[in-house]
Amino acid sequence: MSDTHTGVTVPVPVPADADCPIREVLDIVGDKWSVLIVVLLGQSTYRFTELNRAIEGISQRMLTRTLRILVRDGLVTRTPHATVPPRVDYALTDLGRTLLEPLTALNTWAGAHRDDIAAARRRHDTAEEAAAQ
Amino acid sequence: MSDTHTGVTVPVPVPADADCPIREVLDIVGDKWSVLIVVLLGQSTYRFTELNRAIEGISQRMLTRTLRILVRDGLVTRTPHATVPPRVDYALTDLGRTLLEPLTALNTWAGAHRDDIAAARRRHDTAEEAAAQ
C-alpha cells in the first residue's frame, strides 16, 4: 500500500476486529452505559437498585445486561447474598480498577475541553447557517 | 439520597446527558469509528480514500458521516483542493491532538490487559456451560 502524500509504504493501520486492541476497548467501553457503571463502582460497591437510581436514565434491562457483560469480561464482581429480601453487590475487580486510570484521563480531557468543543460547534453551525442563505 | 451500605449521603453521581463530562466524551468517542479515525490522523494527514482503505470495514457513508461530526466538534480539519480529480485532506486540529493522549492511554490499557479479559471470558463461559449441565 502506497501513501499518496508521502510516498511511503505503510502497513494496514487498523485491522479487522479480532486483532485490533483499539476495537477491543471500544467493544468494552464504547457503549452507552459501561463507563458510567465502572466509574461509579470505582467509588464504592453498589447494589443493583442503587446503580439503577444513580445512573440517570438507565433502564433495568440495560443495567442488567451491561453488568453481565462487565462481569463476563472480568471487570466487575457480582456477589449475591442469601437474604430476604435478596441483595446483590457489584464491585470492581482488580482488573476493573486498572481501567479507572485511562477512563479518568478521558474524563479529565472532557472537562478540560468541553468549552472548546462547544465553541467549535457554534462556529461550525453558524458558518453553515450563513452558507445556507 | 442515602447510601445503604455506608450510610453516607451521596449526591447523584451521574446526572443526565447535558451536564455530565463523561457522557460528553462518550458522545464523541463512544461510536464505532471516531476513535479509529482520530488515531490514524494522529499519525499523518489522510485523504478520504486513504482513510476508507485504512479502516477495514468502514463504509463510505459512515466515513463521511463520522468525519463531518469530527470536523464540527473541532477535532479534525477538512481541506479540499481544487484539483482534477478533486482531493480532500483530513488532519487533526490542535484540539484533536490533545485527545490523542487519553486515547493512547486507553489503547495501552487494552494491549496490556487483553489477555486478562480473554481469560476472564473463557473462565466465565466454561463455568456457565458447566452450570447448564
Added chain:
DNA sequence: CAGAATCCTTTCTGATACTG
C-alpha cells in the same frame, strides 16, 4: 476522487409486565 441520496437490515434501547 469525494462525496450525496436512497433503501434496507441489524442492533440497540426503553417500556411494560411478570417472578423467585
Added chain:
DNA sequence: CAGTATCAGAAAGGATTCTG
C-alpha cells in the same frame, strides 16, 4: 429486591447507485 421475558420503536450501519 433483583432480576427475566416480551415487544415495539429508534438508531446505527451497510450496500448500492448516482454526481460535480
